[in-house]
Amino acid sequence: MVQVDAIKAFDDNYIWVIKDPTSSSCWVVDPGDEKPVLDYLNQQNLTLEGILVTHHHWDHTDGIAPLLTSFPHLPVYGPKNGKYQGITRPLVEHDTITLAGITLKVIATPGHTLDHICYVNNEVAFTGDTLFNAGCGRLFEGTPEQMWHSFNKLLSLPNSCQVYCTHEYTLANLAFAHAVDPNNLALTEYHQQAQKLRQGGRSTIPTTIGQQKAINPFARAAKADILTYTPIEFISNDSTPEAHFAALRKWKDNF
Ligand SMILES: [Zn+2]
Numbered sequence: 001m002v003q004v005d006a007i008k009a010f011d012d013n014y015i016w017v018i019k020d021p022t023s024s025s026c027w028v029v030d031p032g033d034e035k036p037v038l039d040y041l042n043q044q045n046l047t048l049e050g051i052l053v054t055h056h057h058w059d060h061t062d063g064i065a066p067l068l069t070s071f072p073h074l075p076v077y078g079p080k081n082g083k084y085q086g087i088t089r090p091l092v093e094h095d096t097i098t099l100a101g102i103t104l105k106v107i108a109t110p111g112h113t114l115d116h117i118c119y120v121n122n123e124v125a126f127t128g129d130t131l132f133n134a135g136c137g138r139l140f141e142g143t144p145e146q147m148w149h150s151f152n153k154l155l156s157l158p159n160s161c162q163v164y165c166t167h168e169y170t171l172a173n174l175a176f177a178h179a180v181d182p183n184n185l186a187l188t189e190y191h192q193q194a195q196k197l198r199q200g201g202r203s204t205i206p207t208t209i210g211q212q213k214a215i216n217p218f219a220r221a222a223k224a225d226i227l228t229y230t231p232i233e234f235i236s237n238d239s240t241p242e243a244h245f246a247a248l249r250k251w252k253d254n255f
Pocket residue numbers: 055057112129
């Protein structure tokens with residue numbers, strides 16, 4: 001069983017820590033800032049053994065070079081041919097890495113950026129800025145078709161799989177989800193639950209794949225009636241899941 005801890009960074013980022021329960025070793029995912037990572041390692045008395053990167057954005061990578069000053073020989077896993085130059089263990093789809101007694105598979109998830117990868121197995125998924133709790137990453141580089149395809153790779157994981165995304169955007173995402181899908185009871189119930197968690201200063205992450213299928217409008221884009229409440233200006237003539245996904249993403253960008 002994998003152990004995952006959260007380190008908070010910036011306003012709403014999580015740097016995920018994968019801990020080895022049998023030793024003091026740990027790995028971090030997307031360290032955008034070194035300071036909270038160093039504080040965490042000191043407090044927990046843990047040794048950093050490696051860094052995993054999902055994509056090139058600064059808030060996922062800016063802490064890497066400073067961390068390498070303290071730990072010069074750390075492997076830095078990340079996308080092959082991505083824009084971030086500091087990857088020392090380049091990865092492509094279907095590669096696997098074993099750490100902390102678990103094996104993670106790499107899946108290519110272009111959409112938010114073209115270099116985006118996720119690290120997954122049947123128990124956990126580190127989804128970066130691709131799949132968020134109740135939402136999805138903005139399409140800075142890829143197309144809606146690419147992102148929908150990437151989403152489907154994640155949605156094919158077991159319902160019980162725990163999803164660790166990088167941002168605590170959940171309440172804002174839920175407000176949009178409610179506008180898309182106002183009659184979804186599971187969504188209404190979860191919205192109340194998430195509000196309570198946030199009011200208590202608690203995280204809404206991890207979520208699960210099963211929960212995302214129930215509440216995330218982007219994960220539900222294949223539903224024939226998902227655009228019932230979407231303003232007409234965002235809708236195309238096409239009725240494919242990809243076109244639904246594109247309409248929802250356009251609306252969210254203007255929400
Ligand atoms: Zn990003």
